[in-house]
Each structure stands twice: as structure tokens, then as C-alpha cells.
Amino acid sequence: MSLAELICPAGTPAALRTAVDAGADAVYCGFQDATNARNFPGLNFTPEELAAAVAYAHARGTKVLLALNTYPPAGKVDLWRQAADIGARLGVDAFIVADMGVADYIARTHPQVRLHLSVQAAASSPEAIRYYCENFGVKRVVLPRILTIPEIRQIRTEIPCEIETFIFGNHGLMVEGRCSLTNYLTGQSTNMDGVCSPASDVEYRREADGSMSSQLAGFTIDCFGPEEKAGYPTICKGRYRTDHREDAYYAFEEPISLNLSRLLPELIDAGVHAFKIEGRQRSKSYVRGVVSAFRKAVDDIRAGRQADIADLVALTEGQKQTQGAFETKKWR
Amino acid sequence: MISVTEQASRTRLPGEGAVARLACAVVQPLLSRVVRRIAASHPSVFARLGAHQSTDFLIDPVELPFALHLRPDPRALVLRAVPRDRMPEAGAVIRGKFLLLLELIDSEEDGDAAFFSRDLEVSGDTEAVVRLRNALDDMDGSIAEETAAMFGRPGRAILARLRKSYAEART
Structure with missing residues (x-):
């Protein structure tokens, strides 16, 4: 059964506390280095900040997921291994990974910590997803934003792990993890x-x-x-x-944001386990607004009420929004 | 480095001559107090700035008769009001309406959304702007409210009125 967990972004400790207070079921974040895909200036966490963040989140029943979702250059894996060791020591609830070498290291060294497969792995077929599950014990896959809901429903029947889909933020149509x-x-x-x-x-x-x-x-x-x-x-x-x-x-994409607020009931019915909000690079204001809106919507749906989704278009890129491939592959 | 004076002259902003210099002189003691207090109560803000602690930022509230020159160096902190005909060369410029800038500093508004809507304009060193934004966003509390509180009940009343007018203007 789908639990419809709300997975929320945090670029700073203050944003993490904001997400927790706004009702996140889990918050994802990264270190201040190349081990995550939002390695932006002035963003992210030191190990000391992550320790405090984990304590804050866990005290309120919220999970912390550590993004280690970049690819180490060949032979230069130490930074990723150290980040995994620190994350495990600090008690993060899961690692979000893309690289097979990083996944293998964590599976062998920290088997008690869950592995989630990042969208950066671009695993969009049952065969690809099963490979990660069977070889590294992946418990959840974050699906690329190129699948329709019927396709997600079908994949759900063919894989042994949970499904997480993006519901708001970057539209992200490139083959993720491969863009050069x-x-x-x-x-x-x-x-x-x-x-x-x-x-x-x-x-x-x-x-x-x-x-x-x-x-x-x-x-x-x-x-x-x-x-x-x-x-x-x-x-x-x-x-x-x-x-x-x-x-x-x-020529490639338009500046437009994904917003699946109206498709939440169908996604839950299709067996999606967790909903991800993109935007670790965004402000506390964005986190507060988007997380609060989706918290209320998910709670309404769980309670059998009609979800009343707040208008979030002011926070979208280009101030335009789409349901993208989730609605139809002819969205453009 | 970019010539801010040149940019401002293109957009015909207010804030030149004797009136602007008088406004700067009046507001400067307040700015000095505010920046010292914020630096003392939020020391962690400087770490996220990295090498851009020594960058000269020009924060330009378009409807005020002056701009603000900020150099967020904890060893020699600078926040001063400058007339638009005497603006220094800056590493980065952030321009928008005063209340929008205030709400951005307090994370009541989202900087990316303000940029998308074109209400916020940045130029110069984009990395410096991103670092400053992230450093401010990691601060707990409200700089606007801390500043207002320094002036007691009148300060808080003025802030409340400003925010009300901003909210009304947006709807």
C-alpha cells in the first residue's frame, strides 16, 4: 500500500528545520562537496551541521536522507566513501545514490542503512531497477520524469522495491546522470x-x-x-x-516547472510510495510554501477528502507549470 | 568589476545630489548599529560566504534615494548608504523594490521566484550573489524584526505598516 511519504528538500540547516516543521516525512540534503548534485556555493551541510539536523529531524519523527548522487571520477572514490561513512555514523536513514561503485561500497560497509536509487541513475525500466535491487539491495527507486502514470503502475508490478516520483520543481527531462x-x-x-x-x-x-x-x-x-x-x-x-x-x-526544454498536485490521487493509486519535492537550491520561503501545500493535500487525500491545492505558480520556473509526461508524452 | 553608476543612470533611479547625501547621512548611524548587531547575533552567516566576505555588494532598493554598499567581512564590516551618483564599483549588484529586498533577506519571499518574475535583478559576480543569498537564508529569525525591535514600539509599528502595504500591493 502506498504511504505517500513527502520527501522534501533542504539546502541549509535552517531550510531543513523549516521542512520538518512544515510537515515533511523525510528531508534530503547533501554535504558541501562534489558528492551531491546540488554542489552550489554557500549551500549544503558540514558534518557538524548534519549531526544537529539529524537530531532535530529524528526528535520530530522525520527521516533524513543523504544525497550521494554524483559519480566519482575513475579511481577517486575516497570522498564518496568518507561521506558515506560520516552519514552512517551520524545516523541518516538512507543514502540516495546513483553510482554502482558507491552503492556497492555502502551495501558492503553499511548494510544497515537503506539505499535509494537516485533519479541520476536514470533507471526507467523494470530490468534496470531490478539490477540495482538484486546487486546492491536498493529499497527504493526515484523514477525519471519521463514516464506516464500507466507506465509507473506497470513498473510497480515488476519490481521488488518502493517507487518515489517527483511531484514539484524541476521538470528534468534530460537523461539524468548523462547530461554533459x-x-x-x-x-x-x-x-x-x-x-x-x-x-x-x-x-x-x-x-x-x-x-x-x-x-x-x-x-x-x-x-x-x-x-x-x-x-x-x-x-x-x-x-x-x-x-x-x-x-x-x-531547442531542448522550456523554463517550466513540474506540478503534479492534481495527479496525487492517481499516483497514490498507482502504488507510488513517496513524493519528492525538488529544490535544495531554493529558499526557506519556497520550502515552507511548497511543503505546507503538499502536506495538506496528501493529508486530505489520505482522509478521503478532496485535496485543496494552494496556488504555487508564483514559485515555478518561468512562472509556468506542467504535468509533463505523467499526464501525456505529448505535453509539448 | 562593473560600473554601477553607469547602470543606474540608464534606469533613471532617484538618489542624486544634496537630498540623497542628506538621506545617507541621516540613515548611516542606523545602518552601522544594525549591521554590528546582526554580525554579533548571527556569526555563522560569514562561513557560507567563503571568499566573498571581501566582495563589495551593492544592494539597490530602487525607490529609495540611496543604495547600500555591503562588504560582509567580519573583520571590517561595511554597510553604508551611498548616493547613486557616488556609488562605488561593486563585485555584485542586487536590485529591486525595498520591501521585496527586505522580505528576501528574511526569507519571507523566494529569491529564485523574484528573479523569474523579473522583480529582482542581479548583475556582476553571480557566485557572490548566490553565496550571500544562501548565507542569509540559513539565518534564523528576522533581520527586519530585530531591526524594528531596536526602536521599540514605533519601530515595530512602522515595520507592520510597511509589510501591510507590501502585501496589499501584491494582491
Whole structure:
């Protein structure tokens, strides 16, 4: 039976406390290094901060999941192993991993701690998911955001572990864990350094007419008109000129956020065990608003009431939202 | 480094000449008290800034007659009001309406959402801005309320009125 756990983001200790107080069933977070996929400046936890965070969360019945969801460069696994050792010592409730070597180390060294398979592993077929379950004892898979609800329902019948799906935040349609766009322009790897569009390479330019361009490593990736809503400065959400189009267009994705608030009952019915809110890089204000809204919605559904979902569009990227592939693969 | 004066002149913001300099002189003692108090009560904020403790930030509330120059170096903390025709060269600029900036500092608003809506404008060193945002977001409590409390009941009443007008303007 689906428990519809609410898995919430925390980029700082204050955000973690905010998520716990807002009703998170579990909070996920990472260390201040390349071991997680939100290795952003000024974000994340020191081991001392994580110890205090675990104590705060556990005292209130909330779990803490540690994201170790990047890929170590070949032969340089010590940072990931040390992070796992620290996390186990501090009593985290699960590790979220993508790399098989990291999964294998944890399965052998800390078998008492649950393993969750990160979306960064891009495991979207029963065969792939079963491989991780059988070889590393993975207890839960975070599914890529490319599947319809009927597909999720079918996968649920063919795998021996729990399913977690994103319900709000980044739309994330790239083959996750495989994207090399940032690496191509900046030399830093999203998947190994944990940083997509590193802030040190991002520049915004305001033009005299009020328009704004965003640049990554000197390349212009979008230009927003004076009144136009903006998005993150990532290559996948840039607009580009090509020979076969008259105007610049979104060649990969659009700046838009996933919001599955209206699909929660169907997801629960399909057997989804946990709902993930994206956004460790976002503020306490975002965490408070989004977690509170989904806490109320999930509680309403569990109690057999019609869920009354707060309007969250102001917090979405580009101030636009979609149900993406969960509703239909023809969403665009 | 970016020329902030050049940017401001393009957007025709208020805050030049004798009136602006007088406003700066009036508000400066308050700023000095506020920044000393915040630094003393939230020392952990500096760790998240890393090397950007020595970055010069220009925080520009567009409707006020001055901007704020912040250098968050715990050994030589700077927060001063500057007229727009005398703004220093800054490593990073953060620009928006005063109450939005206040709500962002207190994490009552989300910085990314304000950026998406174009209510918030940043330029210069983006990493410095991200670090400052994350450092402030990890602070417990409310800087606005701590500042208001320094002035007793009148201070709290003014803050409440400002927040009410901000909330009304958003609806």
C-alpha cells in the first residue's frame, strides 16, 4: 500500500528545520562537496551541521536522507566513501545514490542503512531497477520524469522495491546522470562535480531597453524581453537560433516547472510510495510554501477528502507549470 | 568589476545630489548599529560566504534615494548608504523594490521566484550573489524584526505598516 511519504528538500540547516516543521516525512540534503548534485556555493551541510539536523529531524519523527548522487571520477572514490561513512555514523536513514561503485561500497560497509536509487541513475525500466535491487539491495527507486502514470503502475508490478516520483520543481527531462551540456561549455561536470551551470560561470546582462540576457561561460543562452518571465541559466532551457527556424526557440526544454498536485490521487493509486519535492537550491520561503501545500493535500487525500491545492505558480520556473509526461508524452 | 553608476543612470533611479547625501547621512548611524548587531547575533552567516566576505555588494532598493554598499567581512564590516551618483564599483549588484529586498533577506519571499518574475535583478559576480543569498537564508529569525525591535514600539509599528502595504500591493 502506498504511504505517500513527502520527501522534501533542504539546502541549509535552517531550510531543513523549516521542512520538518512544515510537515515533511523525510528531508534530503547533501554535504558541501562534489558528492551531491546540488554542489552550489554557500549551500549544503558540514558534518557538524548534519549531526544537529539529524537530531532535530529524528526528535520530530522525520527521516533524513543523504544525497550521494554524483559519480566519482575513475579511481577517486575516497570522498564518496568518507561521506558515506560520516552519514552512517551520524545516523541518516538512507543514502540516495546513483553510482554502482558507491552503492556497492555502502551495501558492503553499511548494510544497515537503506539505499535509494537516485533519479541520476536514470533507471526507467523494470530490468534496470531490478539490477540495482538484486546487486546492491536498493529499497527504493526515484523514477525519471519521463514516464506516464500507466507506465509507473506497470513498473510497480515488476519490481521488488518502493517507487518515489517527483511531484514539484524541476521538470528534468534530460537523461539524468548523462547530461554533459555544462561540461561542454565550462569544463565542470554536472554528474561528477555536482554542479549544473556553475554560478561562477553565469552572468546576467541588463540591456538599455530593459531586456536581460543570461550567459554561461561567455555564451549567450537566452535573452528575455523587458516584461518576459525568466528561467534558470541552464543550457537545456536556453533559446537558440537555427537555420530551419525564423526565431530563436527552446531547442531542448522550456523554463517550466513540474506540478503534479492534481495527479496525487492517481499516483497514490498507482502504488507510488513517496513524493519528492525538488529544490535544495531554493529558499526557506519556497520550502515552507511548497511543503505546507503538499502536506495538506496528501493529508486530505489520505482522509478521503478532496485535496485543496494552494496556488504555487508564483514559485515555478518561468512562472509556468506542467504535468509533463505523467499526464501525456505529448505535453509539448 | 562593473560600473554601477553607469547602470543606474540608464534606469533613471532617484538618489542624486544634496537630498540623497542628506538621506545617507541621516540613515548611516542606523545602518552601522544594525549591521554590528546582526554580525554579533548571527556569526555563522560569514562561513557560507567563503571568499566573498571581501566582495563589495551593492544592494539597490530602487525607490529609495540611496543604495547600500555591503562588504560582509567580519573583520571590517561595511554597510553604508551611498548616493547613486557616488556609488562605488561593486563585485555584485542586487536590485529591486525595498520591501521585496527586505522580505528576501528574511526569507519571507523566494529569491529564485523574484528573479523569474523579473522583480529582482542581479548583475556582476553571480557566485557572490548566490553565496550571500544562501548565507542569509540559513539565518534564523528576522533581520527586519530585530531591526524594528531596536526602536521599540514605533519601530515595530512602522515595520507592520510597511509589510501591510507590501502585501496589499501584491494582491
